Amino acid sequence: QSVVTQPPSASGTPGQRVTISCSGSNSNIGGNYVHWYQQLSGTAPKLLIFKNTQRPSGVPDRFSGSKSGSSASLAISGLRSEDEADYYCATWDDSLNVGVFGGGTKLTVL
Amino acid sequence: EVQLVESGGGLVQPGGSLRLACAASGFTFSSYWMSWVRQAPGKGLEWVANIKQDGHGAYYLDSLEGRFTISRDNTNNSLYLQMHSLKAEDTAVYYCARAFPASAWPFDYWGQGALVTVSS
Numbered sequence: 443q444s445v446v447t448q449p450p451s452a453s454g455t456p457g458q459r460v461t462i463s464c465s466g467s468n469s470n471i472g473g474n475y476v477h478w479y480q481q482l483s484g485t486a487p488k489l490l491i492f493k494n495t496q497r498p499s500g501v502p503d504r505f506s507g508s509k510s511g512s513s514a515s516l517a518i519s520g521l522r523s524e525d526e527a528d529y530y531c532a533t534w535d536d537s538l539n540v541g542v543f544g545g546g547t548k549l550t551v552l
Numbered sequence: 553e554v555q556l557v558e559s560g561g562g563l564v565q566p567g568g569s570l571r572l573a574c575a576a577s578g579f580t581f582s583s584y585w586m587s588w589v590r591q592a593p594g595k596g597l598e599w600v601a602n603i604k605q606d607g608h609g610a611y612y613l614d615s616l617e618g619r620f621t622i623s624r625d626n627t628n629n630s631l632y633l634q635m636h637s638l639k640a641e642d643t644a645v646y647y648c649a650r651a652f653p654a655s656a657w658p659f660d661y662w663g664q665g666a667l668v669t670v671s672s
Contacts (some may be wrong), residue, residue, distance in 0.1 A: 487647070487666050489659070530596065541657040
């Protein structure tokens with residue numbers, strides 16, 4: 443059981459905007475950066491968003507991140523079939539003194 | 553181009569040992585913290601261990617109870633994970649991951665993973 447919580451699933455149709463939430467506490471999200479990873483089926487995780495809102499080079503601007511208090515969100519606009527993947531939030535936990543991942547959200551493009 | 557290539561995975565009996573290796577290329581290996589992260593079948597990601605740039609400092613998931621040892625060879629740009637007293641719950645894909653510059657967390661590049669199956 444992770445200390446940061448994500449919904450297990452999300453879905454949307456092509457072209458839609460979907461958001462995935464990540465909820466934690468003051469000891470993790472509330473006081474630290476949040477990062478997001480995309481994991482396509484059978485592949486390694488790929489960094490999608492770092493330090494709450496920043497995109498590595500090569501990541502489309504359809505992907506955006508935000509953070510407010512002890513929660514964070516990943517938004518995907520103009521949803522495409524190739525966005526179907528598992529998405530994980532990640533942050534540092536000051537109480538555990540380790541990096542922690544959310545449980546992951548499986549995004550289905552209908 | 554940054555590349556991380558794991559090797560050494562396989563089937564091992566409960567109580568057995570296994571050593572994973574990760575060959576790094578495309579960056580100055582000795583300048584980065586490195587980690588192992590695992591993913592049990594159908595489950596999420598779990599950080600396992602990390603090691604400082606010079607190898608003098610390593611940290612582990614508490615629940616491992618001292619069974620795993622992370623090490624590195626900066627001359628040969630390689631990262632290792634020695635695993636002993638393996639249990640069924642250690643079955644997972646093990647990823648080698650590079651941390652952000654001058655930081656132990658988070659990770660910007662990952663290898664393709666090595667599957668470790670612990671079963672009789």
